[in-house]
Amino acid sequence: MSDTKKIIxxxxxxxxxxxDTEPHLEVYKVPFSDDMxxxxxxxxxxxxxxxxxxxxxxxxxAICGSCGMMINGIPKLSCETFLRDYYPNxxxxxxxxxxxxxxxxxxxxxxxxxxLESIQPYIIPREARSLEQGEYIQSPEQFNAYIQFTSCxxxxxxxxxxxxxxxxxxxxxxxAIALLHRYNMDSRDGAAEQRMELVxxxxxxxxxxxxxxxSEVCPKHVDPANAVNINKTNxxxxxxxRFLSPKGGSK
Amino acid sequence: xxxxxxxxxxxxxxxxxxxSKVYPMRSHTVAAEGGAxxxxxxxxxxxxxxxxxxxxxxxxxxxxxxxxxVSQAPVELTQLEHWGCPWSRTADGHVNVxxxxxxxxxxxxxxxxxxxxxxxxxxxxxxxxYPSIKRFDEHFCVDLLAEDGRCQGAVVIEMGTGEFxxxxxxxxxxxxxGAGRVFRESTLGGIVTGDGMAMAYRHGVALRDMExxxxxxxxxxxxxxxxTEACRGEGGYLVNKDGYRYLQDYGLGPLQDKPKNKYMExxxxxxxxxxxxxxxxxxxxxxxxxLGAVVHLDLRHLGxxxxxxxxxxxYEMAETFMGLDPAKDPIPVRPAxxxxxxxxxxDGRCAASLKGLYAAGECASVGIHxxxxxxxxxxxxxxxxxxxxxxxxxxxxxxxxxxxxxxxLKQAQAVEQRVMSLKTKxxxxxxxxxxxxxxxxxxxxxxxIFRVEKTMRATCEKxxxxxxxxxxxxxxxxxxxxxxxxxxxxxxxxxxxxAQTMAHSAINRxxxxxxxxxxxxxxxxxxxxxxxxxxxxxxxxxxxxxxxxDVKITKSQPAARVYGAAGEKADxxxxxxxx
Amino acid sequence: MSxxxxxxxSMDGWWKKNPFFVEYMIHESTxxxxxxxxxxxxxxxxxxxQGEAAWNGWLEAMKSPLSLVFHLAFLVAIxxxxxxxxxxxxxxxxxxxxxxxxxxxxxxxxxxxxxxxxASIAMLALVWRIAL
Numbered sequence: 001m002s003d004t005k006k007i008i009x010x011x012x013x014x015x016x017x018x019x020d021t022e023p024h025l026e027v028y029k030v031p032f033s034d035d036m037x038x039x040x041x042x043x044x045x046x047x048x049x050x051x052x053x054x055x056x057x058x059x060x061x062a063i064c065g066s067c068g069m070m071i072n073g074i075p076k077l078s079c080e081t082f083l084r085d086y087y088p089n090x091x092x093x094x095x096x097x098x099x100x101x102x103x104x105x106x107x108x109x110x111x112x113x114x115x116l117e118s119i120q121p122y123i124i125p126r127e128a129r130s131l132e133q134g135e136y137i138q139s140p141e142q143f144n145a146y147i148q149f150t151s152c153x154x155x156x157x158x159x160x161x162x163x164x165x166x167x168x169x170x171x172x173x174x175x176a177i178a179l180l181h182r183y184n185m186d187s188r189d190g191a192a193e194q195r196m197e198l199v200x201x202x203x204x205x206x207x208x209x210x211x212x213x214x215s216e217v218c219p220k221h222v223d224p225a226n227a228v229n230i231n232k233t234n235x236x237x238x239x240x241x242r243f244l245s246p247k248g249g250s251k
Numbered sequence: 252x253x254x255x256x257x258x259x260x261x262x263x264x265x266x267x268x269x270x271s272k273v274y275p276m277r278s279h280t281v282a283a284e285g286g287a288x289x290x291x292x293x294x295x296x297x298x299x300x301x302x303x304x305x306x307x308x309x310x311x312x313x314x315x316x317x318x319x320x321v322s323q324a325p326v327e328l329t330q331l332e333h334w335g336c337p338w339s340r341t342a343d344g345h346v347n348v349x350x351x352x353x354x355x356x357x358x359x360x361x362x363x364x365x366x367x368x369x370x371x372x373x374x375x376x377x378x379x380x381y382p383s384i385k386r387f388d389e390h391f392c393v394d395l396l397a398e399d400g401r402c403q404g405a406v407v408i409e410m411g412t413g414e415f416x417x418x419x420x421x422x423x424x425x426x427x428x429g430a431g432r433v434f435r436e437s438t439l440g441g442i443v444t445g446d447g448m449a450m451a452y453r454h455g456v457a458l459r460d461m462e463x464x465x466x467x468x469x470x471x472x473x474x475x476x477x478x479t480e481a482c483r484g485e486g487g488y489l490v491n492k493d494g495y496r497y498l499q500d501y502g503l504g505p506l507q508d509k510p511k512n513k514y515m516e517x518x519x520x521x522x523x524x525x526x527x528x529x530x531x532x533x534x535x536x537x538x539x540x541x542l543g544a545v546v547h548l549d550l551r552h553l554g555x556x557x558x559x560x561x562x563x564x565x566y567e568m569a570e571t572f573m574g575l576d577p578a579k580d581p582i583p584v585r586p587a588x589x590x591x592x593x594x595x596x597x598d599g600r601c602a603a604s605l606k607g608l609y610a611a612g613e614c615a616s617v618g619i620h621x622x623x624x625x626x627x628x629x630x631x632x633x634x635x636x637x638x639x640x641x642x643x644x645x646x647x648x649x650x651x652x653x654x655x656x657x658x659x660l661k662q663a664q665a666v667e668q669r670v671m672s673l674k675t676k677x678x679x680x681x682x683x684x685x686x687x688x689x690x691x692x693x694x695x696x697x698x699x700i701f702r703v704e705k706t707m708r709a710t711c712e713k714x715x716x717x718x719x720x721x722x723x724x725x726x727x728x729x730x731x732x733x734x735x736x737x738x739x740x741x742x743x744x745x746x747x748x749x750a751q752t753m754a755h756s757a758i759n760r761x762x763x764x765x766x767x768x769x770x771x772x773x774x775x776x777x778x779x780x781x782x783x784x785x786x787x788x789x790x791x792x793x794x795x796x797x798x799x800x801d802v803k804i805t806k807s808q809p810a811a812r813v814y815g816a817a818g819e820k821a822d823x824x825x826x827x828x829x830x
Numbered sequence: 831m832s833x834x835x836x837x838x839x840s841m842d843g844w845w846k847k848n849p850f851f852v853e854y855m856i857h858e859s860t861x862x863x864x865x866x867x868x869x870x871x872x873x874x875x876x877x878x879x880q881g882e883a884a885w886n887g888w889l890e891a892m893k894s895p896l897s898l899v900f901h902l903a904f905l906v907a908i909x910x911x912x913x914x915x916x917x918x919x920x921x922x923x924x925x926x927x928x929x930x931x932x933x934x935x936x937x938x939x940x941x942x943x944x945x946x947x948x949a950s951i952a953m954l955a956l957v958w959r960i961a962l
Contacts, residue, residue, distance in 0.1 A: 015837055016730065017732050017833065017834060017835035017836070017837070018730045018731065018732060018833055018835075019730075022837065023837060023839075033541075034541075035473060035474075035541065035572075046684075046735075046736075047684035048684070050727070051682075051683070051684075051726070051727030051728055051736040052727055052728035052730070052734075052736055054728075054733050054734075054735050055735075056273075057441055058273060058277055058279065058440035058441050058442045059277075059279065059281060059282045059440040060440065060441070060474060060476060061282060061476045061477070061568060061572075062567075062568075062571070063281050063282050063365070063368055063564070064273075064276075064277040064278075064279070064281045064282065064440060065276065065277060065281075066273065066277050073847060073848060074848070080571050080572070097839070098839075098841075100836035100837060100838045101836060101837040101838075101839070102411060102732065102733055102834065102836055103732050103733040104733075106733050108836050109274070113274065113388065116376075116379070117379050120379075120380075121376040121379060122334065122335065122376050122377045122379060122380045123333070123334055123335040123377075125333075129333060131326055131329050131330060131333070134329060135329055135332040135333075135338075135345065135346050136332065136333070137343075137344035137345065138340060138344050139344050140340070140342060140344075141927075142344075143337070143340055143344075144932075145925075146337075147337055150337050150369065150372075151365075153276075153281075153368070154274070154276055154372075163841070163844050163845070163851060166841045166844060167841055167844075179376075183335070186335060188333075188335065189335070209858075210918055210921070210922060211850075211851070211854045212854075212918050212921050213848075213850050213851070213854070215921055216850065223921065225921040225922075226920075226921050226922070226923075229921055229922035229923075230922075230923075230924050232922075233922075233924075411834060412832045412833060412834055413833070414832065730833070731833045732833050732834055732835075
């Protein structure tokens with residue numbers, strides 16, 4: 001590994017539901033080298049100081065979306081955030097904001113998963129095509145219309161960045177709406193109208209007050225704020241089109 | 252997940268329980284970068300894909316299964332396109348394909364360099380369409396239930412509460428991925444611990460060809476994070492400390508002006524990793540102050556714009572994790588463990604020897620990878636055989652009767668007691684993290700790219716010692732909710748079993764083939780004695796029993812495995828002899 | 831019995847916890863200045879409708895030192911609101927494609943600000959000429 005070890009103080013928000021009434025901070029002194037991520041720092045604590053420290057992680061390369069945490073108050077993937085950038089100061093690690101804490105750094109994501117399921121995140125074909133007919137054809141323009149919104153890794157950092165979600169946990173929220181937009185924009189899909197009801201609903205896009213922080217913290221540059229705000233326009237258009245034509249508007 | 256969809260499509264009245272210890276979109280398929288192989292170009296043929304795969308696997312493949320595999324590959328990849336997978340496309344709107352190691356023609360379907368990510372998310376999202384699929388997310392499977400010679404369900408722990416649940420089933424499909432985390436330096440996520448392999452193994456199912464562990468030649472030193480083979484497929488070079496493209500010295504040349512399939516950097520992974528080892532022996536690798544011995548993956552000549560389009564994740568990873576710009580600097584890389592070719596022995600229809608049990612994907616050994624997997628065959632494998640497993644499991648479920656719930660419950664309670672005692676028993680002193688460290692270190696030493704009797708023997712002994720010491724572990728966290736300390740211990744238990752099958756299968760294979768290379772008098776392939784699958788069987792309290800099974804050969808007789816110019820010559824001769 | 835006991839953290843004072851949120855609150859609160867000034871102008875319009883004396887009275891009131899101080903404060907607040915409004919604008923628009931390439935967020939923000947400055951100058955010039 002590397003040169004002489006430096007020691008960094010990592011302050012972790014601990015919450016053990018079976019013994020604590022509320023979360024509290026604990027400080028650990030962790031030897032580190034320059035290539036160590038915050039995740040590796042937390043793993044070091046678990047392996048060497050306290051086996052009960054609990055957090056999610058897997059791929060270590062910022063693609064599985066498991067290891068989101070608040071690092072010095074900012075939502076980040078801990079695997080691609082490095083201890084060297086905080087040294088010699090102390091770094092504070094907490095569970096992602098706005099979600100209920102299950103234990104230590106693990107939050108309850110069941111609500112988020114429910115929202116993903118609610119938006120019909122799959123192709124509802126505009127026109128049927130058999131496998132013998134081969135793939136659908138998509139021009140570069142059609143492809144570019146949605147590809148950015150496919151990059152979401154469901155890390156939910158954007159929810160930890162969204163005060164409106166914090167204030168109203170029922171808000172479908174940035175990532176789920178970005179995914180909804182991804183399918184709406186896909187030329188293979190024809191179900192934008194079906195998804196509109198949800199977009200305009202009480203849990204829908206109008207919860208967003210354009211804080212824009214979700215897009216700032218997104219590690220994959222999905223720009224969920226953009227998806228949400230485009231859908232505000234779409235919902236408004238739809239509303240007025242419904243007025244004009246009794247059959248109801250489309251997208 | 253592909254299997255769950257296949258069941259749901261086969262018969263919506265069948266109930267599917269989809270159990271995963273993480274949310275399904277976190278599974279390690281997510282980290283696959285390069286792409287999935289399936290014949291696409293008019294100049295390509297199923298025959299070519301077959302021969303590349305069988306030769307790539309050093310003739311240890313089940314050839315009838317490979318034939319089925321290559322024929323279904325394009326169908327399944329198209330199916331995924333219909334489900335929304337954003338495959339990269341050509342300007343005219345068709346799916347594009349890229350070159351990959353050991354493949355004669357470009358046939359790797361890709362979604363930039365996040366192919367696995369897009370496949371996994373497409374499947375996860377599509378699975379939500381089917382109401383008959385009930386997911387048990389963040390449920391940890393601790394054992395299978397078997398009775399009357401049939402697999403009839405599983406016992407799981409809900410991680411959020413620590414509570415046990417018994418799931419009765421007439422068919423069970425295992426799709427738990429590989430076991431590469433038994434090694435120290437790997438490309439793999441923390442969850443890749445061979446759980447399913449170990450569970451089937453303990454129920455008497457053989458783990459086949461476990462000695463074949465793939466080292467991916469281009470990984471980030473220390474962490475082992477992967478720089479996809481697509482880096483080379485797109486034209487990247489591998490150079491040693493003299494800036495010399497050293498692969499030409501290892502039967503992969505001669506040098507070409509343009510990237511040429513099955514030449515140089517587009518050779519198979521085992522050969523490239525082995526070449527690194529020899530370069531290191533010769534002192535021609537670069538000695539990096541913090542990263543150790545490395546070679547350079549040079550992408551600079553591809554240009555920034557092209558890299559951003561084709562390899563955006565690689566670009567980001569090089570910048571974030573290594574602080575360098577791949578358009579301006581070469582990337583230091585070295586081999587790391589990437590894939591377990593072997594796995595749960597299943598037939599061509601994914602059925603294991605225990606009735607009602609099926610396996611698909613990396614955890615299974617259906618027989619298409621042989622002694623060395625070709626890059627981009629595994630993503631296709633999980634689609635093709637995921638579907639097969641689903642279809643077969645559905646058929647089996649419909650034709651078999653429900654089990655005896657009372658006696659299954661009794662079994663489940665025994666499992667619960669056993670697993671709970673791990674946590675509740677007093678007085679242990681061994682630390683999980685210490686045992687794990689010793690295991691991965693020993694596997695790296697004994698079962699690395701090159702193997703010799705002496706270190707393999709030491710590894711076998713070390714693993715037996717660790718098995719003993721495991722009985723004396725101490726789990727610090729005694730609580731119920733989200734007890735990862737406890738779950739990690741269960742994983743370590745699985746890992747030790749799987750590691751033992753690898754080490755013992757390896758020491759018994761007295762030849763060199765594919766990813767299993769020896770330097771102690773068995774440097775050659777020995778088709779007389781070892782054109783055979785190894786099969787590791789569980790022996791309670793002892794070391795695995797190693798047996799051997801036949802290899803199915805249909806139309807490709809074992810030949811010298813050659814690449815580069817020699818490979819091209821051999822291809823022509825083979826063609827000539829067919830006419 | 832499940833031993834889960836999810837802990838929900840309070841949202842009290844959320845906007846003080848992150849500089850980004852503080853900026854957001856400043857942006858939102860400066861909207862009040864925009865509304866207030868619109869109201870001031872509306873009063874002017876009503877006074878105009880009430881005849882010359884009323885209108886002149888309103889003009890006089892606008893010229894008072896206190897009013898000038900307020901105007902300065904309003905100018906700063908509204909300028910900040912304009913600026914931050916254009917900063918967020920790229921996130922609210924569908925992609926704008928020019929010559930096959932997507933226009934970047936900096937260009938949209940820059941374009942918006944430029945338009946605002948040009949419009950302000952034009953307005954100023956117009957008023958100046960009327961005043962002369």
